[in-house]
Amino acid sequence: MEIITQKVSDSRINQVDPLDIKFGKIYSDHMLVADYQNEQWSKAEIVPYEDLVLSPATTCLHYGQAIFEGIKAYKTPSGEVKIFRPYENWKRFNLSAQRMGMPDVPENIFMDGMKQLIALDRDWVPSSEGCSLYIRPFMIATDAFIGVKPAEEFKFIIISSPAGAYYAQPIKIFVHDKYTRACAGGVGEAKAAGNYGATMMPMMEVRKMGYDQILWTDAVHHKYVQEIGTMNVFFVLGDTVVTPDLKGGTILAGVTRASMIEILKEKGIKIEERPISIDEISAAYDAGQLNECFGAGTAAVVAPIAELHYEGKDMKVNTPKENSITDMLKKELADIRYGRIDDKHNWMYKVC
Numbered sequence: 291m292e293i294i295t296q297k298v299s300d301s302r303i304n305q306v307d308p309l310d311i312k313f314g315k316i317y318s319d320h321m322l323v324a325d326y327q328n329e330q331w332s333k334a335e336i337v338p339y340e341d342l343v344l345s346p347a348t349t350c351l352h353y354g355q356a357i358f359e360g361i362k363a364y365k366t367p368s369g370e371v372k373i374f375r376p377y378e379n380w381k382r383f384n385l386s387a388q389r390m391g392m393p394d395v396p397e398n399i400f401m402d403g404m405k406q407l408i409a410l411d412r413d414w415v416p417s418s419e420g421c422s423l424y425i426r427p428f429m430i431a432t433d434a435f436i437g438v439k440p441a442e443e444f445k446f447i448i449i450s451s452p453a454g455a456y457y458a459q460p461i462k463i464f465v466h467d468k469y470t471r472a473c474a475g476g477v478g479e480a481k482a483a484g485n486y487g488a489t490m491m492p493m494m495e496v497r498k499m500g501y502d503q504i505l506w507t508d509a510v511h512h513k514y515v516q517e518i519g520t521m522n523v524f525f526v527l528g529d530t531v532v533t534p535d536l537k538g539g540t541i542l543a544g545v546t547r548a549s550m551i552e553i554l555k556e557k558g559i560k561i562e563e564r565p566i567s568i569d570e571i572s573a574a575y576d577a578g579q580l581n582e583c584f585g586a587g588t589a590a591v592v593a594p595i596a597e598l599h600y601e602g603k604d605m606k607v608n609t610p611k612e613n614s615i616t617d618m619l620k621k622e623l624a625d626i627r628y629g630r631i632d633d634k635h636n637w638m639y640k641v642c
């Protein structure tokens with residue numbers, strides 16, 4: 291689908307220092323916008339990146355009908371621009387939309403829109419190792435109405451921002467047995483804005499105590515682990531990789547998570563998706579079997595964990611050595627993304 295495009299007259303790309311990219315500080319020249327009214331989507335338009343003008347009564351500002359996605363585009367050594375598994379994000383976006391009472395965004399707006407937007411802003415995709423263009427599609431409810439009801443008007447937007455190499459220092463984790471991120475029947479499996487808002491205060495508290503992130507446990511028993519901050523979580527217990535399953539509806543189905551599970555299976559490494567309690571992790575630690583532990587998500591890709599703190603007990607995890615599972619996954623995903631190994635899964639979506 292041909293998307294209406296209004297180009298900038300002067301690019302702001304020279305404001306980016308390729309050796310010191312500050313994520314989220316600067317956005318690429320263009321953005322994609324589509325509006326939903328009278329039960330249909332308008333034509334998508336690519337326009338210069340600009341501020342939005344909204345009524346102060348705009349419903350998303352009050353009642354939180356807002357969802358988003360996070361996707362990365364990479365530049366291969368030959369200069370091709372490719373996006374990692376964007377169809378998975380499109381599908382997940384529409385699952386989030388359904389859960390939040392918002393309309394589906396059709397493929398010709400989400401996928402064709404993203405492709406044409408990134409092709410136009412291709413100079414914004416950094417080429418050095420570890421760098422990428424972070425793509426942020428999102429949808430907000432835009433009725434100018436403060437009565438509480440499902441909205442009827444929505445805006446879908448895609449913006450993007452260059453992201454530098456993310457040298458993930460091993461992080462210290464506080465296992466929370468008080469606050470909850472998500473409960474069964476709630477919106478934990480949707481990428482809904484409010485899920486993040488609710489985690490800011492507990493995050494501030496644990497930061498004050500010297501921790502980097504929270505390992506969330508289930509809302510009922512505060513025993514079964516769910517996610518680390520806003521990443522999925524993996525444990526290597528003995529020679530088996532274990533990650534919580536998605537059946538409870540409280541965990542966001544990460545694309546990074548799914549990709550890692552596939553890679554582990556191919557390499558013949560034992561991987562189990564099942565409920566896992568903090569007591570099991572603690573017992574494995576005591577038995578010297580908690581070998582590795584890491585978070586997985588688009589932003590950091592792999593975030594190794596140095597320490598888990600649970601009810602007065604500090605469990606130190608070895609920082610991943612060469613040939614560890616953490617290291618292998620990180621390397622394998624980077625090799626696929628930068629086109630250094632064959633993309634046999636067809637995960638890379640070519641933009642230009």
Ligand SMILES: *Cc1c(COP(=O)(O)O)cnc(C)c1O
Nearest residue numbers: 520521522542544545546587588
């Ligand atoms: C986005 C997100 C993830 C990671 O998903 P990816 O598709 O791998 O980026 C994990 N947990 C939460 C809560 C998230 O919002």
